[in-house]
Amino acid sequence: MSRKPSKLRRRTLAVLSRKKSLYSTHRLLEAAKARGFRTRLIDVLRCNLALEPGSPRLYHRGKEVRRISVAVPRIGASVTAAGLSVARQLEAMGVPLVNGASAIARSRDKLAALQQLAAAGVAIPRTVLARGGGEVSALVAQVGGLPAILKLIQGTQGVGVMIAHSEAEVTSILGTLWDLGQEILLQEFVAESRGRDIRALVVGDRVVGAMRREAKLGEFRSNLHRGGFGSALDLPPAYAEAAVRAARVLGLDVAGVDLLESSDGPKVMELNSSPGFEGLERATGADVAGEIIAFAARLADGSRRAVAL
DSSP: OOOOOOOOOOEEEEOOOOOOOSSSHHHHHHHHHHHOOOEEEOOOOGGEEEEEEEEEEEEETTOOOOOOEEEEEEOOOOHHHHHHHHHHHHHHHOBBBBBBBHHHHHHSSSHHHHHHHHTTTOOOEEEEESSSOOOOOOOOOOOTTSSEEEEEEEEOOTTTTTSSSSHHOOOOOOHHHHHTTTOEEEEEGGGGGEEEEEEEETTTTTTEEEEEEOOOTTTTOOOOOGGGGGEEHHHHHHHHHHHHHHHHTTTTTEEEEEEEETTTTEEEEEEEESSSHHHHHHHHHOOHHHHHHHOOOOOOOTTTOOOOO
């Protein structure tokens, strides 16, 4: 009596995310299933990590997580520490990640990210870390004068971003935030890009979609979460190259790269390692989720595309 041939085990893709209902999470799970993956949602706040020599283990809602072929971190800023600990645990277990823990950590620290980008020769807005020393007039002069942008070192979706039109405003904002124990970045205001920027979505070694975001009336921040709107953009080669270069420098496989349009060409403002892409998919028709899952499939097959810096 011959045995029936065993079925091939299907690969499993995990998405690290708080909720399945989030647009980007839902789209990634949908795209993964369409590519034949089994899928699993892992809430990083419901995980326990077991550490012992040679046998790291991860438990989600009390059950051990096994046989994950590849994982896609979608780690919100509010759960960065918990998310990174889970990402590192998966790496220790030999699971390939679309965006490794170290790259995510670098991107979450605006100062560290800008330091790396500047050191690599990537064009960025002139920036000063204001820690409570020096004359305000000197700090303002170092970023090209007024108006100037002030940012919290950690923040997302336009939260913690302010504009100051006078030294008195700069002094007031700095003083208030220093009293709260915050470190502040003072940044050049790129007048040519007032109220608008470009979001380029990088996957691997190319931009898979781009849009120009414009602020609503009376607002200088163009983030869609602040009421801005996006329109599809045929990205000029110089901007695409700057976006891909910035993602490479930080070691990100997937990144939302925000660029300013200056008279000197593109300036990289910041990178998001877990970019939302609902607005981009709707504005451009691009299948961003499909592109990310295609990259994840290559990782699961052990064929990460090496890109030289």
